[in-house]
Amino acid sequence: MSTRPRIRFDSDGRCNACVWSERKKELDWSTRERELEILIARHRSRNTSFDCLVPVSGGKDGSYVAHTLKTRYGLRPLTLTIKPALSLELGNTNLERFIESGFDHVQVSPNPGVMRKLNRHGFTEMGFPYYGWLCAIQSGVVRMAIQLGVSLVFYGEEGETEYGGTSRLEDNPIFDTQYMKQIYLEGGLERVLASAQLPERCTYFFSFPSDEQLRESQLELTHWSYFENWDPYRNYLVAKEFCGLEESPSGNSGTFTNFAQNDQALYALHTYIMYLKFGFGRATQDAGIEIRRGAMTRDQGVNLVRLYDGQFPEENLDTYLNYYEMSQSDFDAVLDRWVNRELFEKRDGRWQPRFVVS
Amino acid sequence: MGQLHRGTRGCVIVDYGMGNLWSVASAIRYLGHTPQISNKPQDLQTASHVILPGVGSFRLAIESLNERGLADGIRDFVDKGNGFLLGICLGLQLLAAASPEDGQTAGFGYFPHAVERFSFPPTSDLPIPHVGYNSVSFSHQTGIFSDLQQGSYFYFVHSYRLAPALTNLNTGLTHYGETFVAAIDNGQVAGTQFHPEKSQTNGLRLLKNFLHRR
Amino acid sequence: MVKKRLIFTLLYNNGEFMLSRNFRLQRVGNLEWLKRNYDFSRTAAQIDELVVLNVERNRFSNDDFISHLQKLCDFCFVPITAGGGIRRLEDASALLSNGADKVLVNTMAADCSHKVIEIAKRYGQQCIVLGVDIRKSNGSTRALVDCGSKLVALEISDYLTRLRELPVGEWMITSINRDGTGQGFDSELLELLPPNFERPVILAGGAGKPEHFLDLLRNPKVSGLATAHLHNFVGDGLKQVRDLLLRDGQELPIWDANEIAALKSSVDEI
Numbered sequence: 001m002s003t004r005p006r007i008r009f010d011s012d013g014r015c016n017a018c019v020w021s022e023r024k025k026e027l028d029w030s031t032r033e034r035e036l037e038i039l040i041a042r043h044r045s046r047n048t049s050f051d052c053l054v055p056v057s058g059g060k061d062g063s064y065v066a067h068t069l070k071t072r073y074g075l076r077p078l079t080l081t082i083k084p085a086l087s088l089e090l091g092n093t094n095l096e097r098f099i100e101s102g103f104d105h106v107q108v109s110p111n112p113g114v115m116r117k118l119n120r121h122g123f124t125e126m127g128f129p130y131y132g133w134l135c136a137i138q139s140g141v142v143r144m145a146i147q148l149g150v151s152l153v154f155y156g157e158e159g160e161t162e163y164g165g166t167s168r169l170e171d172n173p174i175f176d177t178q179y180m181k182q183i184y185l186e187g188g189l190e191r192v193l194a195s196a197q198l199p200e201r202c203t204y205f206f207s208f209p210s211d212e213q214l215r216e217s218q219l220e221l222t223h224w225s226y227f228e229n230w231d232p233y234r235n236y237l238v239a240k241e242f243c244g245l246e247e248s249p250s251g252n253s254g255t256f257t258n259f260a261q262n263d264q265a266l267y268a269l270h271t272y273i274m275y276l277k278f279g280f281g282r283a284t285q286d287a288g289i290e291i292r293r294g295a296m297t298r299d300q301g302v303n304l305v306r307l308y309d310g311q312f313p314e315e316n317l318d319t320y321l322n323y324y325e326m327s328q329s330d331f332d333a334v335l336d337r338w339v340n341r342e343l344f345e346k347r348d349g350r351w352q353p354r355f356v357v358s
Numbered sequence: 359m360g361q362l363h364r365g366t367r368g369c370v371i372v373d374y375g376m377g378n379l380w381s382v383a384s385a386i387r388y389l390g391h392t393p394q395i396s397n398k399p400q401d402l403q404t405a406s407h408v409i410l411p412g413v414g415s416f417r418l419a420i421e422s423l424n425e426r427g428l429a430d431g432i433r434d435f436v437d438k439g440n441g442f443l444l445g446i447c448l449g450l451q452l453l454a455a456a457s458p459e460d461g462q463t464a465g466f467g468y469f470p471h472a473v474e475r476f477s478f479p480p481t482s483d484l485p486i487p488h489v490g491y492n493s494v495s496f497s498h499q500t501g502i503f504s505d506l507q508q509g510s511y512f513y514f515v516h517s518y519r520l521a522p523a524l525t526n527l528n529t530g531l532t533h534y535g536e537t538f539v540a541a542i543d544n545g546q547v548a549g550t551q552f553h554p555e556k557s558q559t560n561g562l563r564l565l566k567n568f569l570h571r572r
Numbered sequence: 573m574v575k576k577r578l579i580f581t582l583l584y585n586n587g588e589f590m591l592s593r594n595f596r597l598q599r600v601g602n603l604e605w606l607k608r609n610y611d612f613s614r615t616a617a618q619i620d621e622l623v624v625l626n627v628e629r630n631r632f633s634n635d636d637f638i639s640h641l642q643k644l645c646d647f648c649f650v651p652i653t654a655g656g657g658i659r660r661l662e663d664a665s666a667l668l669s670n671g672a673d674k675v676l677v678n679t680m681a682a683d684c685s686h687k688v689i690e691i692a693k694r695y696g697q698q699c700i701v702l703g704v705d706i707r708k709s710n711g712s713t714r715a716l717v718d719c720g721s722k723l724v725a726l727e728i729s730d731y732l733t734r735l736r737e738l739p740v741g742e743w744m745i746t747s748i749n750r751d752g753t754g755q756g757f758d759s760e761l762l763e764l765l766p767p768n769f770e771r772p773v774i775l776a777g778g779a780g781k782p783e784h785f786l787d788l789l790r791n792p793k794v795s796g797l798a799t800a801h802l803h804n805f806v807g808d809g810l811k812q813v814r815d816l817l818l819r820d821g822q823e824l825p826i827w828d829a830n831e832i833a834a835l836k837s838s839v840d841e842i
Contacts, residue, residue, distance in 0.1 A: 233754075237753075240594070240596075247598060249599055250599035250600075251599070258598040259593070290754065290780075290804075294754070294755075295753070295755065295780035295804070296754060296780050296781045299808075299809075300781060300804050303806050303807035304804075304806060307806060376694075376695070377669075378671070378672065380645055380671040381671055381673060384642075384645045384646055384671070385649060387646075388647070388836055389835060389836070389838060389839040390837035390838060391841075391842060406842055407842065413668070413673075413695050413698075413699055414695040414696040414699070480770035480771070481770055482770060482793060483792060485770050485772045485773075485795065486770060486771070487697070487698035487741050487771075489741065489772045489795065490574040490575055490576070490577050490795065491575045491824075491825045492574045492575065511575070513651055515651065515674070515698050515741065517696070517697065533573065534573065534574055553651070556649060556651045558650065558827045559828065559831045562649060562835045563835065566835065566838060566839055569839045570840060
């Protein structure tokens with residue numbers, strides 16, 4: 001019985017992320033690269049402004065994609081950031097440095113009050129602390145692509161394929177807003193919007209264009225990870241060398257790495273709830289990445305997971321309470337709602353695992 | 359040998375400015391005894407066990423011991439039969455006859471050996487200094503070599519060693535390009551080319567054997 | 573014959589131990605963290621040597637470093653090499669009388685090599701480990717000093733030839749490119765050594781998992797392999813490395829942590 005949504009295990013007990021990881025080693029990437037060239041060519045003739053749009057946060061992944069499109073393929077990408085709530089200083093600095101390294105960039109700041117409401121309702125209704133932002137980096141990006149007349153959008157990795165979710169896009173480069181709503185937003189957008197009770201005119205960046213608009217725009221959404229072996233560590237090295245990426249001086253909450261997800265404070269809460277829901281947290285995620293890239297063995301990963309996984313982001317608690325305008329008890333009630341009680345029990349006011357990772 | 363008069367003091371580690379005293383002291387403390395670190399000859403007189411550590415130049419070491427009166431102090435200690443002496447690394451070499459390093463310098467002469475460079479030129483297969491754990495075989499597993507298996511590993515780091523000499527003394531031998539003395543013991547004065555304080559279990563056992571000498 | 577060595581490196585910075593990635597530091601934990609997560613008294617039975625480097629930039633004094641060194645020595649009966657910012661003979665002396673068996677110098681060899689000779693005269697050359705940090709970029713290979721912040725002007729082969737003249741015991745070569753990446757050691761760095769190099773060489777930079785040590789430790793040019801990956805070898809990680817090497821038939825001393833523990837306070841009153 002696994003606790004990661006949509007993950008599948010084969011008869012040898014290997015999850016689809018690992019199976020895909022092995023498959024990637026044998027894959028003929030040159031075919032996929034040719035597909036990329038065709039895709040780029042198709043859109044180059046359409047766009048008079050920019051060749052493509054790359055959503056970025058200033059972190060390693062978007063920076064890598066934008067940098068590679070620019071330097072290896074000679075494209076002119078427009079980079080786009082949807083400003084998150086509770087942005088961190090390091091994240092802001094990294095974004096500035098990224099832009100500094102030579103990119104056209106647009107920042108969209110959806111109304112923070114609206115985003116806050118959606119984040120809060122996402123937190124309580126779905127256990128997704130930054131649901132509003134999660135939505136905006138999809139719907140908002142799509143909106144802006146259409147507005148700015150760019151018809152090709154490159155996201156970074158396809159999370160489901162790379163990290164053990166549905167494998168629908170393993171062999172398919174193009175996805176659509178249906179997939180976004182169904183899979184990435186877990187089918188909850190309508191519900192969250194309804195419960196937040198926001199008037200329609202406020203939610204431009206949090207809603208998708210009509211099917212007709214999408215058809216007219218000929219917008220194609222794709223993931224870089226389809227065309228090239230996705231390697232988060234490589235992305236980090238490239239972003240560090242060419243886009244000015246800096247790491248946090250100490251490890252990030254709930255994990256042993258310091259070079260990823262440094263842009264917003266809510267990420268730590270997101271991975272903490274993931275831990276409560278599914279029994280695996282950020283350290284497990286990061287260990288999986290390290291193991292698949294050959295930097296450590298599973299046994300070593302287990303040691304690190306036992307040490308770091310599931311740390312409650314204590315240092316941010318006040319920030320979260322202030323942000324959501326919640327009391328401690330209301331906050332705890334949300335955690336209580338989403339925790340998997342088969343995996344955790346409450347001791348001294350905190351959820352503690354009943355399990356030992358091995 | 360007659361009954362040795364037992365010193366009242368304890369273990370003294372000689373400080374003459376040229377040794378890693380802390381590691382040796384740390385090992386002795388771990389074993390359960392608090393050693394005294396001293397640069398005063400008078401402290402040697404009341405000791406029961408004296409350790410002479412050392413790293414560096416033979417000549418500088420002898421000069422340093424002489425200057426501080428420690429060389430005489432050590433000789434008196436041994437002569438009076440006041441206790442037991444253990445030389446470590448350079449400390450062992452000082453207890454030997456002489457060394458040509460930096461010009462000919464005489465040692466204490468408790469062992470007949472000269473101290474010289476390895477007989478072979480260093481190569482990438484046999485680089486110098488000899489660094490790392492190497493195995494030691496003992497003529498007799500008695501005295502300070504009690505409870506040590508043949509072929510026990512000890513840590514070496516040196517460029518000079520005791521040249522071969524005829525002796526009936528209880529010795530430990532090791533091999534690195536050639537066979538040479540890793541340790542030697544005349545019952546009262548002993549020495550190790552290796553560092554027992556850096557040789558895990560085996561080294562601690564040897565130090566324990568030394569401290570148990572009566 | 574002398575055995576190959578498995579070496580663990582600790583990077584000390586202002587009271588804490590660090591993880592390094594291409595010489596950029598991440599704080600991991602203090603001495604308490606180390607004792608807890610490395611169970612150092614048992615971990616010491618899994619390694620052949622310990623290296624402790626003070627990587628604090630712009631420091632005022634070495635006192636804290638020295639007190640940490642002393643504490644590490646208390647339960648560590650393998651040789652300890654200490655270094656980082658050694659600028660004068662006095663710095664080396666302080667380390668050598670407080671727990672270090674060898675000192676590591678790096679920048680000193682580039683900036684004021686006569687001081688290396690001074691240390692060798694006083695303590696013997698076998699006390700000195702020469703650290704060389706190497707980075708490859710844009711087709712060129714160069715050495716860097718001062719915690720990887722300053723480029724050595726000389727071409728790498730000229731620099732290494734010059735360093736060969738210095739009276740030191742052994743060399744420790746670190747790949748800056750591989751450092752902390754878990755991508756494995758860069759054995760190509762061994763090709764940079766002067767021909768028939770006559771000193772023991774330790775290679776460092778890039779180890780992530782036990783397998784990385786396997787074939788390389790058999791390489792005749794290598795006397796020891798070092799890792800500073802404080803994350804990956806946490807818990808019983810170092811034991812996993814040693815066990816793998818032993819299973820592979822490599823001859824390494826086998827120490828029993830229980831036997832070492834049994835020797836504690838085992839001496840009768842004198």
